[in-house]
Amino acid sequence: MADSTEVPIRESETPTISITVDFYGGLDTLFGKGQHKLAIPAADKSGSPSTIGFLVTHLCETKMNDPRTDLFVLDGHIRPGILVLINEADWELEGEEAYEIQSGDNVVFVSTLHGG
């Protein structure tokens, strides 16, 4: 899997897409604070364009500071109770995990809170 940090890319390497990702509602403690600027592979291992589904796995494998991956991913999918917004729009309107990520996209993950 390609490096997801902003390392200069040689021509021969996998092309990447630059995106920004934000985590809220406690997910920030799993991934680190503030906005994450990432260069993710433009395609998955099978050569298909990278989707949100791919991004979720990619984040889990390369960016999580915490061993408790089930707080973010369950059975290969984003766990229930996490809201996903793509460019400020509900991901349901964008095709959910099948949405193909575009350069410059902003993806927000928010864990729903219940305390009071």
Added chain:
Amino acid sequence: MADSTEVPIRESETPTISITVDFYGGLDTLFGKGQHKLAIPAADKSGSPSTIGFLVTHLCETKMNDPRTDLFVLDGHIRPGILVLINEADWELEGEEAYEIQSGDNVVFVSTLHGG
């Protein structure tokens, strides 16, 4: 003075610069809410590039909903107690009223509050 709304511009008209302006701390009630997208003349009457000083007068003359102009301008200058930020930076660092406005600039006016 040229029209400051987003009317299509003919070649023969004064060139304009597109900027955004925000008002806070009660100034929003003088100018209307939300972010204002403006096309201001690129130069003043004497042909010099438009500065923040020009913008202040221009706003006062064309955009104020309220007759109390002294809440925004005093003696031809922005009144004391109003903070000006140009592209999120204190205007003192940018040359204050002499700063020449660039296309795409964001200018924020904040009236300092004192109540409690």
Added chain:
Amino acid sequence: GVGGSRRLTEEEFDRYSRQMIVPGVGKDGQLRLINSRILIIGAGGLGCPAAQYVAGAGVGTIGIVDGDVVEVSNLHRQVGHVASRIGMKKVDSLITHLRGLNTLPTYVPYGFHIGPQNAAEIISQYDLVMDCTDNPATRYLISDICVLLCKPLVSAASVQKSGQLIVLNCPPTPQGRVDGKYAPCYRCCFKKPPPPSSMLSCGEAGIVGPVVGMMGVAQAGEAIKILVSALHIPSRDFSIPLERNLAQPTLLIYTYELENAVGPYSFRALKMAGRKKNCFACGENSTLTLEGIQSGTPNYEQFCSLPSPTFTL
């Protein structure tokens, strides 16, 4: 109610003058507050600050639901209780505090947990509901009842260093009505609850007082706004469905960073979609009914896989 046009009493005028002179409130807005009934569900970290400002603003009838009693570990954030009332029902403790602040409103205590059996009966008596509870099963229940009874819902939550706030079902629109851009319900925004294992309560994860305080005060701000602007009244004329709609539904997210002064990421307002056609509660094929809920359908505990059979606030 919409508010009548009676005169204000001298005491009302003295109490509320500072807020009445704010443009957009006025005497009409104040009378709408006085003639309105707000239900606050939960008298904890959100409910205490929310209730202070709702009572201060002069909302005429304020109901408070909570089955718990005051504990010493509550007091760092539940600012409507005091040490001398430890062991008292939270609703009675909070109402004692509120009466000191403002004697004019009518306060109605419900000193028990809200659940499928009693929720509709209680909520039906109010104009607006504030969800200040602390568990998902109750949150889904409250939203479902608000959809069925056409009540606006101001919902907030807070754990550790994070807070969230959203105004739902406002202006209220009847269940099944989807031929326009209507406000979402809780299920439109949060389709599935998190698995219990991933959920953090204030007891387990901790909570910083001002974080939950900010959300509670903000809830009061939204509630006052809705009542003053009469946005709690269900639309009647659906030939003009957009006219009275609020701005784009927005989820406000607050993150408190212990290491930084207020920074650009402390607040974020996320635009949410409107009512969803396929929503289980408010959508066009919804089978949700008050009778169903009372007889156990849906099963909120199972939906949220709560280990305990009781609904706790």
Added chain:
Amino acid sequence: GVGGSRRLTEEEFDRYSRQMIVPGVGKDGQLRLINSRILIIGAGGLGCPAAQYVAGAGVGTIGIVDGDVVEVSNLHRQVGHVASRIGMKKVDSLITHLRGLNTLPTYVPYGFHIGPQNAAEIISQYDLVMDCTDNPATRYLISDICVLLCKPLVSAASVQKSGQLIVLNCPPTPQGRVDGKYAPCYRCCFKKPPPPSSMLSCGEAGIVGPVVGMMGVAQAGEAIKILVSALHIPSRDFSIPLERNLAQPTLLIYTYELENAVGPYSFRALKMAGRKKNCFACGENSTLTLEGIQSGTPNYEQFCSLPSPTFTL
């Protein structure tokens, strides 16, 4: 103080456990709160909610300055007072409320107005100052004293439907020190006061309770953050001036819109410049001294052109 390493008492543990388990607080952070002294200047719309959360969090010594008495028109937003204490000094009324919330802190009432004669003597006894006042002359005075005494200042203000908040002089840096990126003072950010004619007070312009409430609670949040992280302790080693600096100084702006649900423009965080070399108070050629202030230089009333010769909170 920085905090010792004693054990917590059982009562402290019961009271503060929910906030101690928050990552970044812990026992050390709690002890720093317990060993700290906060001065709250102003017991009104900002000071009441701020004090509730500062007291709840267990700050060891809480001083409150205010010369006013409780009036009925205060109660819609000044949630630390109650109707039965109308006519009582606000400091005594608020402390009565705070003692109910938490008996453990030491509360110090200053039932008079702060001014050039007494400000340094009072402020010198505290680790952090919260400006909850309502007029510019007092705001400039408090900031000047905080610069000279090396105290961090959490400043907020609110009128009608707007609120502002900024953390100043934190970590505190001695006057005249400009060879690095230091935190600004009030004068660095707000060089000149507005002319009196353009100034709106809460009495004239009105105020919505939750608007000023949000700012007061946020002030408590910033103060707790500073003390827990020991950012109130003046830097000693100026060879590493940047190390303990806060993030970019930020002015938080809150706008309440009566017509809209929480929207993207409700909060804005504006990046501010750091300490200015030419600042009248903290800059490199500043002639400001404690002795000067006490003997009338600068003249704060004249600077702000206050019509009245007294400093009112």
